[in-house]
Amino acid sequence: MLIKLAGGRLFDPANGRVDVTGDIWIRDGRIVADPGPGAKPDETHDLSGRIVMAGATDIHSHIAGGKLNIARMLMSEEHHAHVHPAHGLCGCGSGIATPSTLTTGYRYAEMGFTAAFEPAMLGMNARHTHLEMADIPMLDTGGYLVLGNDDFLLDLMASGAGQSAVNDYVGWMLEATQSLGIKVVNPGGINAFKFNQRKLDLDEQGPHYGLTPRDIVTTLARAVHDLGVPHPLHVHGCNLGVPGNVATTLETIQATSGLPIHMTHIQFHSYGTEGDRKFSSGAAAIAEAVNRSPLLSVDIGQVLFGQTVTASADVGTQRGTAAVGSPRKWVSMDIECEAGCGVVPFKYRDKSYVNALQWAIGLELFLLLDDPWRVFLTTDHPNGAPFTFYPELIRLLMDRDYRLSKLAEIHPDAPAHTTLGSIAREYTLADIATMTRAAPARILGLEDRGHLGVGAIGDVVVYTDQPNRAAMFEKPDLVFKNGQVIVRAGEIVSVVQGFTHTVRPGYDNLIERRLAKYFDERMGVNIDTFRIKDDEIRNGQGLVRHACNARGDGC
Amino acid sequence: MALTKNAVCPFCGLGCDDIAIERTETGITPQPTGCPQADSLFQRSASPGSGPRVGGAPASLEEAVAAAARHLAGRRAPLIAGMQTDVAGVLAALSLADRIGATVDHRHSEGLFRNLAVLQRLGWTVTTFAEVRNRADLILVVGPDPVASYPRFWERWVAPAPALLPEGSRRQVVFLGGTPEPKTIDDLGGAPETVAEGAGINDSVTALRLALDGSGTEAFVDLGRRLLTARYAVVVWAAGMFGGEASDLTVESIVRLVRTVDTTTRCSGLPLSGTDNLAGANYACVWRTGFPLRTSFAGGLLSHDPDAMSWARRLPGSDAVLWISSFRHETPAADIARAKGPVVALATPETTFDKEPDVFIPVGTPGIDHAGDVFRSDSVLALHARALIDRGLPRAADVLDRIGASLTEAPAC
DSSP states (O other): OEEEEEEEEEEEGGGTEEEEEEEEEEETTEEEOOOOTTOOOSEEEEOTTOEEEEOEEESSOOOSSHHHHHHHHHTHHHHHHOEEOOBTTBOOEEOSSSOOHHHHHHHHHHTTEEEEOEEEEOGGGHHHHHHHHHTSOSOBBOEEEEESSOHHHHHHHHTTOOHHHHHHHHHHHHHHTTOSEEEEESTTHHHHHHTTOOOOOTTSOOTTTOOOHHHHHHHHHHHHHHHTOSSOEEEEOSSTTOTTTHHHHHHHHHHTTTSOEEEOSGGGGOEEOOTTTTOEEOHHHHHHHHHTOTTEEEEOOOOOSEEEEEEESOHHHHHHHGGGOSSSOEEEEEETTTEEEEEEEEEEOTTSHHHHHHHHHHHHHHHHOOOGGGEEOOOTTTTSSOGGGHHHHHHHHHOHHHHHHHHTTSOTTSGGGOSGGGOOOOOOHHHHHIIIIIHHHHHHTOTTSSSOSTTOBSOEEEEOOOSSHHHHHHSOSEEEETTEEEEETTEEOOOOOOOEEEEOOOOOTTHHHHHHHHIIIIISSOHHHHSOOGGGGGGGSOEEEEOOOOOSOOO | OEEEEEEOOOSSSSOOOOEEEEEETTEEEEOOOSOHHHHHHTOEESOOOOOOEETTEEOOHHHHHHHHHHHHTTOSSEEEEEEESOHHHHHHHHHHHHHHTOEEOOTTOHHHHHHHHHHHHTEEEEOOHHHHHHHOSEEEEESSOGGGTSTTHIIIIISSOOTTSOTTOOOEEEEESSOOOHHHHHHHTSOOEEESTTSOHHHHHHHHHHHTTTOSOHHHHHHHHHHHHOSEEEEEEOGGGOOTTOOHHHHHHHHHHHHHHHTTSEEEEEEOOOGGGHHHHHHHHHHHHSSOSSEEOGGGOOEEOTTTTSHHHHGGGOSEEEEEEOSOSOOOHHHHHTOSSOEEEEEOTTOOOSSOOSEEEEOOOBTTTBOEEEEOTTSSOEEEEOOOOOOSOOOHHHHHHHHHHHHTTOOOO
16 A cells, blocks of 8 residues: 655654655555555545644553542543544544543544553553553554552562662563553652651651652662663652742752653642742753753643642542542542552632742643653643643644733733743744654654654644644544545544553563562562563554663673 | 462452462362452352354354444444453553543442543542551541451551551541441541431531531541541542432532641541542543543544443443453443343353353453553552463453454444
8 A cells, every 4th residue: 555645844853854845655554665656545635725733642651540430430520521423434532621532532633642641550550551451542652661669579579679670670571560650640759648757758767668759769769770770760859739849840850860751740840939829830940950951851831720630649639639639529548559649630720829830831832842852742631631732732832922912811920920921932843743743753763754754654643833832733635544534624534443552671570579479478469460561452453562772881 | 278368469459469360170169268259259260161252153353353343333422341351452442442432431430430520620649548448537438338348457457556657556437327336436446436427428428527627416526536636637539339319519518628638737538439449440442532432533533421331321322332351240231231232242251141242252361361561449559360270261352352353354333
């Protein structure tokens, strides 16, 4: 099957092409070189004047796993109010902030996304998460394994086993849980909460193990780096949401300097304590630090106004959020000596000073961070807003007049406490193509995704250039997945299944002896029961493994 | 004879994965585990005998699938229940329900919905098995001893020494209202304490909540004090074993008790409900539809009602029933016999019925005849139970997919 996408305006920053008119050829699902004058395409799409980008990738979106199911059950009012009927090829579903699996796949695809990654997979919940991700149609998926509060790691570190043993453990866990990367959530803080210590600062020693969050985050960042995992350690730092946490965030950046890390939903970690309300923007300081740290990437976790639900492994922090949740109900869980889970429905209101400032802080960060290769479009779905708000967010970034009109609507005291009104920058289409395509693929190590070069997978999106960028990005004209048209004029025309992306680094499997004993004695589960075999992923259809190039000394 | 060690048990929901299975020409037999469910349900004959039947007469699988599709197509109010199958089977059943507009429920969901009612209006604070095993210094059982439904609960999750407590700490177990069974006393190496033995569950929980402030009888005040001074207390209940006097309000009272204690020290609940992959059936339904079980797909829409859409309430008014039972050989046969419309049963070959179903298709048991994913009752861990014997029995998921594929060809009857 040979397809020709003729004469579109290509936005392909990974290959240095920005608004270059050209053809794209797809053969059997992959982009190929122009086959020459004699070639007879089976299908030709005339795209003259239209904008062509690779499929978009969401690097941080809570789309599957235990906490999502709890969130769905907790958000029962919303699910009752928003049932999506079966139509055409599409099965029914429900929900906005916590859509059901089919709906998740359809909505993402309708917006031109062809991949989304679950950023908080617990080891003991990994099989569930994979089963659920495989039930999401249209999208490539994968998960980041949560470590850093697991008793095994903390015990390993506290017992002085050393960095190489940690590396072996991390390598083993990545393989056993079929993960793509490692995430740390409130390092040590979730574990401390289980010992009834309810707060843990970056340099504070936690209970039982005597380790500081700084020890944990640097050890894990080193492990991920040494193993050659493409995606740097994905860091959800200490003190999320706490006024004044900008200091902790800056110290964390400092602590890990020299090692690549990715700091996630950084908006929630950029709060100062200035002003009458003791809540202010720390965006400028954070942006400055990020701009001068070339090994650091961030995603924002933008807040947008409306009803959503916050779901996080950071259970202690969520207990604080519960007091201001809406509707007022919440779930808190300790989970399997690994981590926890806190789920709190939340309504962000533009007339709330704090929420309005959170919104402004996120936008300040987007606009003050000068390298679109190191900043990613996220709402930390659903924590800042549902992913379906992305077109609105893109418009806020690309259209200053629109942004100012929205700034005028928020709590009257908030604009005085943000520099947002004075920032002239507007994101370009090239910036958007970088931030939502080329850069996420690069930071995750997905070499054949996020671009339109020869060898790339045939995930391609076609838009009509419209001044209203929200309308443009909400409804692409065409979406191709593996070379097949799956969306036409915003309607699903074909339901397809994606791939699951994983890594399998090398490691010394002597660690398995210690782990087997641990699983047996502590977890009450056999190590072989825990390990997810390749044939379990999408029933053996659709596992993609990405290479790791170890950077350690190999001893 | 071949021996499989560490087989995963899919039955009660505790997720035991240390079952040793002997396979001979005549079938499989478990080495005794001390669990009456595993010891009997892993006994399977190599030649279970019964093949598909249509109208009581032997039929090929193709004929049975076509007959099932005919019975289920074009119905006004079909019901897919039992749902005792692995995650793949549940997802296939949900896809079929979407096609035919059926209501779905699991046979053993009654206790689960007492819990979910509270989760949905209040939320809760809960923990999981390994946390209990390693951290809990005080375990309070509210109501009946869970051992009758979860036979190895004490042996596997409470008897081992808690690794994360200070050296020399002892784990205490207290029963509130209920009576420990002999197996529990055996597993714990002695009789656990009891408070208000034989008293009503709801009244006991209320008394304990009041006693947290120091009011009430000495036994309750003492128990309240111990909860408040424990490092990590866990309150265990099995809502499915509660009698008629205990409802979702009792569960809510337990959750409120947990939350009060948890504001100063650590305290979590451990709700037990997960027999025959109930937790997996509910979770797959939640992720696929956004709603728990007891959801209807009628008219291409979804509607959920935890009371009106229970299988017991829906069965009398349903005009067709698809009953799925792939784990054990007994069904609520008397209830199924009362169905007005045709009954299609996908069940283990050994299953017997009060009234012959219109279509019977024998299916394999996940973790015996084929690999399958089942959830542990704390809803965190999904286990992949591998096949132990090939008896030529199909997966429920495959039969359901085939019925779905036949619908397009089948004229409604």
